[in-house]
Amino acid sequence: MATIISIAGHQGGAGKSSTTMNLGISLARRGHRVLLVDTDPLGAVAAAAGLPAGTQAGLVQIMKGCAPNQAIIESSLALPLALLGNGVKQPTDAFFLEQQARKGGLLPLIRSLAEDYDYVLLDTPSGIEAMSAMAFAASHTLLLVLPCHANAVRTLPGLLRLMVRVRKKLNPELHLLGILASHFDKQNPYEIDTLAAMRTTFTQGLFFSTIMPRSHQFERAAAHASAIQLLGQTREMNHLYDQLAEEVINRLTAGQSAGNNHAQPERLF
Template structure:
């Protein structure tokens, strides 16, 4: 029953797309999956078709509702969501003075995580309190890397944060893998980024790469995972392959 954060403090690398579609793929494989949206932008929440869902993870971490009361079912059987919205941005300030603030999400999820085969957390594009809460709550982290110039920019800071979680906070957080996203096999740049990532991170790089795909980009605006919007697309096939890797099949 692993808890997995999808993390990279760089925006636009496919975090929310990966959180939504990896979770959906695992659910379609028969797993019971909880997706937690920890990003105040709420892209994962909107990408699953929820715009005004309440209560949210903000209410949970501020002790206003119980964790189980914020969980809602999605269109995909076996996939559940704790939604988010812009109110969560205020939590950075509200949590800053709390003792043990890095452990709040971990404690909230401890009560319900055994009800699921996987808990997936979408994190904000920053290394603030919300992302640290997500990492501390997790057993593993998946790091999406876009196949573009400056792809590795900032990865060092994230790796330092992971080391901090392990050494100072005593959490045995493991890197599950680096995921290359928006890969275009027609360009030399994508191939060069792939080789560089593999050279640096070796066996930690997922075999599956997520292609640059119009249907993947369109799906969130329709409030649907790729499997409901364009099930035969290259994007859908790639995320199902990723789910098979993650699930050890």
């Protein structure tokens, strides 16, 4: 079964969808089978893949029983990468998904989809809502995408409280894989201060070594409805996403071996 990773963040524009898409590509380029699932009703991942939001079938249609799972998963032409959209065409579809998330109906679906892949990346909505909670409940681990803005840190506890609650009530195996500092402007002294404050306060090792810089390439990718890694002249960004993928794999491997070391003997009765 795949490792399910929620790409989470509480602010819009933090880089969740870019991270989902580009991390997925980097993992797939290493030969891993990757499924991207757009749990965000706005469908940013589908848009980044060049699939117009609202025109594709997805989670909504599966939940309504209109389409079999495999028929509506878009497979990449060149990589072992697949994408499941949200299938939201009307606002009522978004309400329907939200309802399903509250009822817990999406959880077994995500888990069953994971059978055929090595990694499932869930692009979660911004903010604190049922779809985010459902994604966390279905995930093994969380990758938190955090811009280096003081305001982002000041409002972060809300999302972290939701994560802790999901871990306590719904998914005890959920844990944080790491924090990705995103859209970092190294010319901005306030952002340097914010990153330094977080790195000195939070437990050492929580931040990925990879830092995603602010770059016009993100806007260029969005303008072309493409992933940044598929554009020409983006070697530096490609390298960063490859580095992030390597870190993710290593952390997961390290976590598994640590988990094995701490495993309690199974009880018979």
